[in-house]
Amino acid sequence: MSFSRKAAYSFAVPLLVALALAAMPHPAFAHVEQGQAAGFLMGLRHPWSGLDHVLAMIAVGLWGAQLGNPALWLLPVTFPMMMSLGAVMGLLGMGLPGVEVGIALSALLLGGMVMGEVRPKLAVAVLLVGFFAVFHGHAHGTELPPGQSGLLYSMGFVIATGCLHGMGIGIGLVHRWPAGRLALRGAGAFIAGMGLFFLARALT
Amino acid sequence: MPIRPNAAWRAGLALCVGVLLRPSDAAAHLVTTGMGPVYDGIGHLLLTPEDLVPVLALALFAGLRGAAEGRRAMFLLPVAWLAGGLFGLRVTATPAFPVPAISFLILGALVAADVRLSANGVAVLAVVLGLVHGVLNGAVLRVGAGGLGLLGIMAALFVLVALASAFVVSLEQPWTRIAVRVAGSWVAASGLLLLGWAFRG
Numbered sequence: 001m002s003f004s005r006k007a008a009y010s011f012a013v014p015l016l017v018a019l020a021l022a023a024m025p026h027p028a029f030a031h032v033e034q035g036q037a038a039g040f041l042m043g044l045r046h047p048w049s050g051l052d053h054v055l056a057m058i059a060v061g062l063w064g065a066q067l068g069n070p071a072l073w074l075l076p077v078t079f080p081m082m083m084s085l086g087a088v089m090g091l092l093g094m095g096l097p098g099v100e101v102g103i104a105l106s107a108l109l110l111g112g113m114v115m116g117e118v119r120p121k122l123a124v125a126v127l128l129v130g131f132f133a134v135f136h137g138h139a140h141g142t143e144l145p146p147g148q149s150g151l152l153y154s155m156g157f158v159i160a161t162g163c164l165h166g167m168g169i170g171i172g173l174v175h176r177w178p179a180g181r182l183a184l185r186g187a188g189a190f191i192a193g194m195g196l197f198f199l200a201r202a203l204t
Numbered sequence: 205m206p207i208r209p210n211a212a213w214r215a216g217l218a219l220c221v222g223v224l225l226r227p228s229d230a231a232a233h234l235v236t237t238g239m240g241p242v243y244d245g246i247g248h249l250l251l252t253p254e255d256l257v258p259v260l261a262l263a264l265f266a267g268l269r270g271a272a273e274g275r276r277a278m279f280l281l282p283v284a285w286l287a288g289g290l291f292g293l294r295v296t297a298t299p300a301f302p303v304p305a306i307s308f309l310i311l312g313a314l315v316a317a318d319v320r321l322s323a324n325g326v327a328v329l330a331v332v333l334g335l336v337h338g339v340l341n342g343a344v345l346r347v348g349a350g351g352l353g354l355l356g357i358m359a360a361l362f363v364l365v366a367l368a369s370a371f372v373v374s375l376e377q378p379w380t381r382i383a384v385r386v387a388g389s390w391v392a393a394s395g396l397l398l399l400g401w402a403f404r405g
Contacts, residue, residue, distance in 0.1 A: 077385070081316075081392060084396035088396055088400030088403075150397075150401030151398050153397075155257075158393045
C-alpha cells in the first residue's frame with residue numbers, strides 16, 4: 001500500500017490548521033475556578049496510579065464476566081460503593097490494619113478466582129469483592145491530595161474505577177469462546193502472580 | 205468502502221479540533237453568559253455538578269419507574285425548584301450539612317437499587333429535591349441573575365428531566381437498564397466520597 005502525496009496533504013492540511021487554531025493566544029481565566037478541572041482529572045487519574053489497584057479492579061470485571069448475570073453487573077456496582085466507604089474511612093482518619101496486605105491479597109485472590117473459574121454463591125462473591133474494595137478505598141482516601149474540588153475529584157475517581165471494571169468486563173467477554181476462556185484463566189493466573197509479588201513486597 | 209474526505213470535511217475537522225484544543229475560560233460558578241439572566245440561570249444549572257447530577261439521577265430514577273412517573277417529575281421538579289428558589293432569594297442562611305452529598309447518595313442509591321417506589325413517592329422526591337436545591341440556588345442567584353435566572357433554571361430542568369427520563373423509558377434491552385443502574389451506583393459512590401470530604405472539613 002503506497003501513501004501518496006495527495007493523501008499526505010489530506011492529513012497535513014487539517015493538522016496544520018488545527019495546530020494554528022490551538023496555538024492562537026487566548027486568555028485562560030483559570031483563576032476563576034481554580035482546582036475544578038484539575039480535581040476531576042486528578043480523580044480520574046488516581047485509580048490508575050498503582051498497578052496493584054488496576055489489576056484488582058480489572059480482575060473484578062474479568063470475574064464478573066466469567067460468572068455472568070447478575071454477578072456481571074453486581075460486582076462492579078458493589079466495588080465502587082464499598083471502595084467509597086473505605087475512602088471515607090481514610091478521609092476521616094479511621095485506621096484500617098494491613099491495607100497494603102489487603103490490596104495485595106485482593107489481586108491474589110481475585111486473580112485466583114479468575115484463574116480457577118471459581119463459581120461461589122453470588123452473596124459470597126459480592127462479599128469478597130466488597131471486603132477487598134474497602135482496602136482499596138482506604139488507601140485512596142488517605143492519599144487524596146488537599147486543595148482539590150471534592151465533588152469533581154470524587155466523580156473522576158469513581159468514573160475511573162468504573163471504567164477499569166468495564167475494561168475487565170470487555171476483556172472478559174472472550175469467555176464465550178473456548179480459546180478465550182483459556183486466555184482468561186491465563187490472565188487470572190498473571191494477576192494472581194502479581195498479587196503474590198505485591199504480597200511479598202507488602203510483608204517485607 | 206473507504207471514506208474519502210473532501211475539502212469541506214477536512215476544514216470542518218480542522219475547525220472542530222482547533223476549537224476543542226483552544227484554552228477557554230473556566231467559569232462554573234456565577235455564570236455570566238452575556239446573554240441575560242435567563243441564560244445565566246441555564247448556564248448555572250448545566251455547569252454546577254452539585255445540582256446537575258442529582259437532577260439527572262432523579263430523571264433516571266423516574267424513567268426507570270415509568271412514563272407516568274417521568275411526566276410527574278418533569279412538571280413537579282421545576283415548579284418546586286422555582287418555589288424554593290424564590291424563598292432562597294430572601295434568605296442568607298447556608299445549610300449546616302452537605303446537601304449535594306446527601307442528594308447524590310439517596311438518588312444514586314435509589315437508581316442503583318431500582319427501588320419500586322410508587323408514583324406518589326417519586327413525586328415527593330421531585331418536590332423535596334426541587335425545594336432544597338432551589339433554596340440553595342436562590343441564595344446563590346441573589347447576587348447575580350436573580351428571579352429571571354430561576355426561570356432559566358426552571359426551563360433547563362424541564363428539558364433535562366423530559367429528555368433523560370424519556371430516554372430511560374425508551375430503553376428496552378435489559379442490559380441498558382442495568383447500565384442506568386450502574387450509573388446510579390457511581391452517583392451514590394461519589395456522594396459517599398463527597399460526604400467524607402464534607403466531614404473532614
